[in-house]
Every structure is written in C-alpha cells, then in structure tokens.
Amino acid sequence: MTELEKLRSTLTDSHFLIPVIVFAVGLALLITLH
Amino acid sequence: MPVQNVPKKSMHGLGVLCGLGAGVWLGAAEAPTKLVNTGLSPYAISLCMVAGVFTARWSLPTLVKGTRGVFADLRANRHLIPTAIIAGMLWAVANTLTVFAIRDVGLAIAFPLWNTNSLVGIFWGWLLFGELRGAGAKTVAKVVLGALAIVGAAIMLGFSTIQASGAHGTHATGGILAAAGASLLWGTMYIPYRKAYISGMNPLSFVTIFTIGELGTVFALVLALDGGTHAAVFHSPEVGHMLFWLFLGGFVWVIGDIFQQFATKYLGIGRGIPLSNTNQLWGLAWGALVFGELAHANSAHRMLVIFGSAVMILGALAVSTAIAGEREHGSINQSVIRECDRYGLDRDRVFRAYSGESDMAPTGRSWWDLVVVGCAVGVFIWLGLRARVPTLGMDLGWVAALTAVMVISAAICAWGLWKRTRFC
Numbered sequence: 001m002t003e004l005e006k007l008r009s010t011l012t013d014s015h016f017l018i019p020v021i022v023f024a025v026g027l028a029l030l031i032t033l034h
Numbered sequence: 035m036p037v038q039n040v041p042k043k044s045m046h047g048l049g050v051l052c053g054l055g056a057g058v059w060l061g062a063a064e065a066p067t068k069l070v071n072t073g074l075s076p077y078a079i080s081l082c083m084v085a086g087v088f089t090a091r092w093s094l095p096t097l098v099k100g101t102r103g104v105f106a107d108l109r110a111n112r113h114l115i116p117t118a119i120i121a122g123m124l125w126a127v128a129n130t131l132t133v134f135a136i137r138d139v140g141l142a143i144a145f146p147l148w149n150t151n152s153l154v155g156i157f158w159g160w161l162l163f164g165e166l167r168g169a170g171a172k173t174v175a176k177v178v179l180g181a182l183a184i185v186g187a188a189i190m191l192g193f194s195t196i197q198a199s200g201a202h203g204t205h206a207t208g209g210i211l212a213a214a215g216a217s218l219l220w221g222t223m224y225i226p227y228r229k230a231y232i233s234g235m236n237p238l239s240f241v242t243i244f245t246i247g248e249l250g251t252v253f254a255l256v257l258a259l260d261g262g263t264h265a266a267v268f269h270s271p272e273v274g275h276m277l278f279w280l281f282l283g284g285f286v287w288v289i290g291d292i293f294q295q296f297a298t299k300y301l302g303i304g305r306g307i308p309l310s311n312t313n314q315l316w317g318l319a320w321g322a323l324v325f326g327e328l329a330h331a332n333s334a335h336r337m338l339v340i341f342g343s344a345v346m347i348l349g350a351l352a353v354s355t356a357i358a359g360e361r362e363h364g365s366i367n368q369s370v371i372r373e374c375d376r377y378g379l380d381r382d383r384v385f386r387a388y389s390g391e392s393d394m395a396p397t398g399r400s401w402w403d404l405v406v407v408g409c410a411v412g413v414f415i416w417l418g419l420r421a422r423v424p425t426l427g428m429d430l431g432w433v434a435a436l437t438a439v440m441v442i443s444a445a446i447c448a449w450g451l452w453k454r455t456r457f458c
Contacts, residue, residue, distance in 0.1 A: 016117055018222065
C-alpha cells in the first residue's frame with residue numbers, strides 16, 4: 001500500500017471524519033458566539 | 035478472526051499510574067497563570083500559554099527519544115499526521131469556547147458541562163474502539179459510575195472555587211451551547227489519540243505534531259477574533275514581563291499531557307479521561323493551600339470541598355480497578371486489527387508497539403538534539419530574566435510540598451514507562 005493510499009484511507013476514515021465534523025461544528029459555534 | 039501473537043502482559047497498572055500522574059500535573063498547570071494579572075484577552079493568554087506548550091513539546095520528546103527517534107516514528111506513520119493535527123485543532127477551539135461559556139453563564143454552570151467530556155469519551159471508546167464491549171456488568175458499572183462520580187465531584191470542587199457574581203444570563207443559551215460544545219470537542223479529541231496508538235504510533239511523536247495544530251489554530255483565532263495583527267498580545271510591553279509564567283504553565287501542562295497520552299494508550303479512552311480529570315482535585319489544592327482561596331470559606335463551603343474530594347477519590351478508585359477482561363481485550367484487539375487491515379500494517383509489529391514494545395532500532399542522538407533542547411532552555415532563561423516577580427501572596431511551604439508531589443509522581447510514572455516500555 002503506497003503512502004498516498006494510506007493517507008487517502010485516513011482522510012476517509014470515520015476516526016478522522018468524526019473529529020473533522022465536530023471541529024467544524026465547534027468553529028461555527030465559536031464564530032456565531034463571537 | 036484469530037489474533038496471533040497478541041501480547042498477554044497487562045498494561046492496566048501502568049496506564050492507571052499515568053492517568054493519575056496526568057491529573058497531578060494538569061491540575062498544577064493553572065497555578066503559574068494565577069500569577070498573571072493583566073488586561074490581556076483570554077485569546078492572548080491562551081496563545082502565550084500554547085506557545086510555552088509548543089516550546090516544551092519540542093524539547094521534552096527530544097530529551098526522551100531524540101529527534102531521530104521522533105522523526106523515524108513519524109516517517110513510519112505519516113498517514114496519521116492529519117489525525118494529530120485535527121486533535122490539536124479540536125483542543126484549541128474547545129479551549130476558546132470555554133472562554134465564551136464562562137463569560138455568558140459563569141464557571142458554575144459552564145464547568146460541570148464541559149467536564150462531561152469523559153462521558154463523551156466513554157461513548158466514542160465504546161462505539162469506535164470496542165472498549166467496554168464484552169466487559170462484565172461490574173466492570174462497566176465501575177467505569178461509568180466512577181466517571182459520573184468524578185464529574186459530580188468536579189462540579190462540587192468547581193463550585194467551591196467560584197466567586198459567584200450572579201451577573202450572567204443575557205447570553206445564557208449561547209454560554210450553555212459553548213460549554214456543551216467544549217465538552218463535545220474535548221471528548222472527541224481522544225478519537226485521534228486512540229486511533230494513533232492502536233496503529234502503533236508513539237505518544238511522544240503524536241504530541242509533537244498535535245502541537246502544530248494547536249498553536250496554528252490558537253494563532254489563527256487571535257488573528258481572526260482578537261484584533262488581527264493589531265492584537266495587544268503582539269504590541270503590549272506588559273506581555274514580556276508575564277510570558278515566563280504562561281510558558282511555565284504550558285511546560286507543566288505538557289508533562290501532564292504526555293502522561294495523559296500514555297494513559298489513553300494503555301487504558302483506552304473510557305478509563306483514561308476520567309483519571310486525567312482528577313486534575314480538578316490538584317487545581318483546588320494549589321488554589322486553596324498555596325493561594326489561600328478558601329481562607330474565608332464557611333464550614334458548609336469546606337464540607338463541600340471535603341465531600342467533593344472524597345467522591346473524586348472514590349470515582350478514581352472505581353475506574354482504576356475496572357480491569358478489562360479477556361472478552362473486552364478481544365473486542366479492543368479487533369479494533370487494532372481493523373487498523374492493520376485498513377493500512378496493510380504488520381499485525382505483529384503493531385500489537386508489539388501497542389503493548390509497549392518497539393522493534394525500531396535505536397536511533398541515537400544527534401547534534402541537532404542539543405540545539406533543540408538548548409534553544410528551548412534558552413527561551414525559558416531569557417523569559418525568566420525578563421519576568422516580573424508577582425506580589426501575590428503564596429504559602430511557600432505548600433508550594434514546596436505540592437511541587438514535591440509533582441516531582442515524585444512524574445518520577446514514578448517516568449520510571450514505570452521507561453522500565454516497561456522504554457517510552458514506546
């Protein structure tokens with residue numbers, strides 16, 4: 001498996017996507033509250 | 035799917051030690067920030083502290099493993115670098131949300147809400163990493179009730195340090211949302227931690243990258259929300275006099291966080307977060323014993339502190355004794371196998387790394403290590419020479435006693451990690 005394939009696998013993994021979604025929600029909340 | 039060559043030795047005791055050690059150091063990290071009394075915004079104070087964290091994170095891993103060791107591990111796990119960066123970004127946004135929560139609803143409501151991050155962590159550990167699956171009812175009860183006890187105790191101890199102002203409420207909904215958001219982000223932050231460790235990555239390498247996401251996000255928040263390049267933190271002459279204390283807070287925090295990372299690796303999320311959250315007990319000890327914050331407390335107030343401390347100790351005891359059984363280990367091992375299959379990793383190597391054994395050849399030290407450590411020490415000395423000694427009253431006897439507790443706890447954890455895992 002190449003490094004690029006591994007990276008792609010990380011970026012599409014729920015272990016990465018869930019934190020990304022939560023981060024986006026948190027950032028949106030922060031901008032709204034500011 | 036059969037799992038072969040899975041190491042049988044239990045790392046539970048070492049993980050518990052690291053979790054409790056993390057609590058001692060993370061609780062003490064707030065102490066130096068109490069010495070800072072300026073008109074700077076919370077964003078600015080957070081940026082200064084994270085800059086100290088950044089400095090310490092690049093020096094301590096270097097001292098322990100050497101830059102060659104850290105970079106060799108990073109090269110072997112390049113695909114996990116985005117997960118470490120997103121973890122740092124989550125921390126930074128969560129920390130900033132707490133500022134809004136305190137502003138809008140006060141610490142009394144905000145603090146209990148964001149301390150529920152341990153419950154969020156238990157959920158993710160169960161859902162994504164097989165934690166508590168197959169565990170007996172007694173073990174599940176110990177973890178869940180122990181975590182709830184620690185949250186409850188944190189609420190009591192948080193109340194005991196609050197100077198109630200009652201002047202909140204105009205943005206109550208926003209404040210509650212901010213606190214709940216911080217809890218969600220800080221609980222979710224452990225997903226990348228756990229993913230990295232079940233894939234065989236070393237915690238010292240992980241934190242090295244984590245700090246880039248953390249510092250970059252805090253810096254971006256200052257630029258976006260705190261006045262951009264005109265922000266006071268970049269221009270105020272007062273900043274130079276207080277940077278040392280904020281860097282010191284960051285340095286103490288890093289040591290606690292490193293132990294927290296090892297607790298997450300060897301205990302899992304569900305057990306690791308509640309034990310690290312005992313930091314509230316140590317934060318209270320510094321506030322009450324060193325800074326005399328409870329000097330004017332009445333008897334009811336003192337009873338709240340004593341009862342809260344006892345509940346927290348009982349909660350930590352419950353979580354500490356919730357040892358994963360054969361079936362739960364089997365469930366967790368499946369999540370390790372999932373990572374191996376996903377990335378085509380060598381199962382034997384990953385399982386050995388997961389259980390604290392490394393087959394990576396010793397990389398030795400380079401002249402570059404001395405430069406990195408020398409720069410970090412130089413920064414601290416330079417800031418120390420410019421620091422203004424605070425006039426705040428402190429009980430130096432208790433400073434010495436609590437510092438001794440910190441040193442002893444760090445020595446025990448470091449010795450255990452070195453003896454059993456060589457910091458792998």
